[in-house]
Amino acid sequence: MTTSSSAPGPRATTGPADDAPGGAPRDSVPGAVGATGATLRRGPLRVGERVQLTDPRGRLHTITLAADATFHTHKGYFRHDELIGGPEGSVVTSSGGVAYLALRPLLSDYVLSMPRGAAVVYPKDAGQIVAMADIYPGARVIEAGVGSGALTMSLLRAVGDHGYLHSIERREDFAAIARANVETFFGGPHPAWNLSIGDLSDVMPQVEGPGQVDRVVLDMLAPWENIDAVAHALAPGGVLVAYVATTTQLSRLAEDLRDDGRFTEPQAWESMVRGWHLEGLAVRPEHRMIGHTGFLLTTRRMADGVPAPERRRRPAKGAYPEHEWTPDDLGERPVSDKKIRRVRRDLGAVPPQGGDTTPPAAT
Numbered sequence: 001m002t003t004s005s006s007a008p009g010p011r012a013t014t015g016p017a018d019d020a021p022g023g024a025p026r027d028s029v030p031g032a033v034g035a036t037g038a039t040l041r042r043g044p045l046r047v048g049e050r051v052q053l054t055d056p057r058g059r060l061h062t063i064t065l066a067a068d069a070t071f072h073t074h075k076g077y078f079r080h081d082e083l084i085g086g087p088e089g090s091v092v093t094s095s096g097g098v099a100y101l102a103l104r105p106l107l108s109d110y111v112l113s114m115p116r117g118a119a120v121v122y123p124k125d126a127g128q129i130v131a132m133a134d135i136y137p138g139a140r141v142i143e144a145g146v147g148s149g150a151l152t153m154s155l156l157r158a159v160g161d162h163g164y165l166h167s168i169e170r171r172e173d174f175a176a177i178a179r180a181n182v183e184t185f186f187g188g189p190h191p192a193w194n195l196s197i198g199d200l201s202d203v204m205p206q207v208e209g210p211g212q213v214d215r216v217v218l219d220m221l222a223p224w225e226n227i228d229a230v231a232h233a234l235a236p237g238g239v240l241v242a243y244v245a246t247t248t249q250l251s252r253l254a255e256d257l258r259d260d261g262r263f264t265e266p267q268a269w270e271s272m273v274r275g276w277h278l279e280g281l282a283v284r285p286e287h288r289m290i291g292h293t294g295f296l297l298t299t300r301r302m303a304d305g306v307p308a309p310e311r312r313r314r315p316a317k318g319a320y321p322e323h324e325w326t327p328d329d330l331g332e333r334p335v336s337d338k339k340i341r342r343v344r345r346d347l348g349a350v351p352p353q354g355g356d357t358t359p360p361a362a363t
Contacts, residue, residue: 036161037186041104044085050184051083052109053100062105062113073098107157110185111150115343117177117335120150121219121243122293124273130158132298133215133241140212142233143167144200144226145219149178151243155217156182156190166194168203172351173340180347201229211235218242221249224256231262234301242297250295257299261308266299 045051045065053061053071063071069080076096083092083102093099105113108123121129129151135141137160146152146169155165169175175197183189196203200220213233218226223242230240240263244250254266274289302308344350 036156036188036190036192040187042088044087045083045090045102045104047084050105050110051102052105052113053102055098055100060109060113061100062109107153107185111153114148114150114181114184115177115346116148116150116181117174117340117343118147120148122150122290123154124271124290125243125293125296126151126154128271128296129217129241129243130154132296133217133239135159135215138163139214140164141166141215141217142200142204142208142213143217143219144204145169146178146195147174147219149181151217151219152178152182152193153185156186156193159192161191163192164194165192166196166207168196168198168200170197170199172197173344176349176351177340177343177347180349184347200226204229204233208233214238216240222252223249224253227256227260227263231260231301236301236303238301240299240301243294244297245294247295250297253297258308258311262302263299264302264308265311266297268295268297270295 040049047065047067049065051063051065053063055061061071061073063080065080065084067081067084070077071080071094073094073096075098076094078092078094078100083090086102088102088104090102091099092102111120111123111126129135135155135158137158139159141155141159141164143152143155143165144167146167152165152167159165167178169178175195179195182193194207196207200218210232212235214235215238216230216234218230218240219242220226223244234240242253244253250268254268257263257266270292272289272291275286277284277286
């Protein structure tokens with residue numbers, strides 16, 4: 001079952017503040033249009049926008065601006081009206097004398113503070129997926145395992161309005177949460193995005209012909225189960241990138257890709273981000289860091305009928321155990337139904353009355 005987030009149609013031009021290269025207003029340049037969501041990233045702060053507040057100690061608070069509303073802490077309050085209509089980067093002082101810096105959240109801030117059902121792909125991993133898979137404007141991309149929509153937003157930013165991203169999610173409740181998060185961030189449906197509910201191996205052959213896809217991004221428990229479907233859809237030279245949580249998953253996927261024979265030698269890595277404290281000459285690493293979040297694996301599709309070159313290295317003793325992996329070895333962490341119901345309620349993405357969770361058909 002497939003739901004389209006939007007139907008491509010005429011696009012409004014951006015306002016006079018959107019300047020084209022050379023200083024000319026964009027709406028004076030023939031054919032110039034603003035990218036989806038771009039107008040929400042500039043100009044005065046508006047009602048309904050999410051704003052990130054930073055206090056003098058660096059603590060962050062995210063609020064949604066509303067007329068006549070107030071923001072309260074144990075150190076006083078201030079009215080939202082003091083920010084509405086003002087420029088980004090303003091400072092507002094609470095009744096208790098605490099100054100707050102007000103900025104629109106960056107994409108990396110948004111994905112870490114937005115409502116979530118499934119765990120999100122961290123910005124450090126999403127950035128590497130976009131770069132290492134070479135996801136370019138206009139690319140045709142398949143994403144499987146949408147979760148809460150964090151990676152989807154990075155992929156949509158990369159493919160642009162004239163690209164194509166088809167996201168596939170097995171769970172209707174996760175898909176509803178992801179759709180609400182994505183449309184909140186972009187200010188409405190994105191013209192390049194389609195969202196389907198179902199299994200990748202069932203949905204992809206129905207929506208993509210052989211060799212029509214440029215990139216495939218997998219974030220799922222058992223990506224090796226979809227190798228054949230991915231190989232069928234990817235164009236020669238196309239990139240498969242997979243995000244997995246454990247070494248067991250990483251090993252199983254790499255070996256199954258080698259056995260399949262239609263992909264190049266897989267490459268895998270992880271990344272860790274450590275911030276630095278900057279205070280005069282006291283320059284040192286922060287005490288906390290973003291450590292292991294997951295492993296990334298990339299490989300490319302071989303041309304049809306061309307065998308992958310064999311590796312010329314000797315495997316370590318005991319590298320290939322005789323027993324098969326079991327589901328317990330993969331260590332999936334389930335998300336409680338109670339949490340999903342709460343997040344859907346907060347986002348307004350509740351199922352229709354009567355228990356029917358079937359999304360409306362695409363038009």
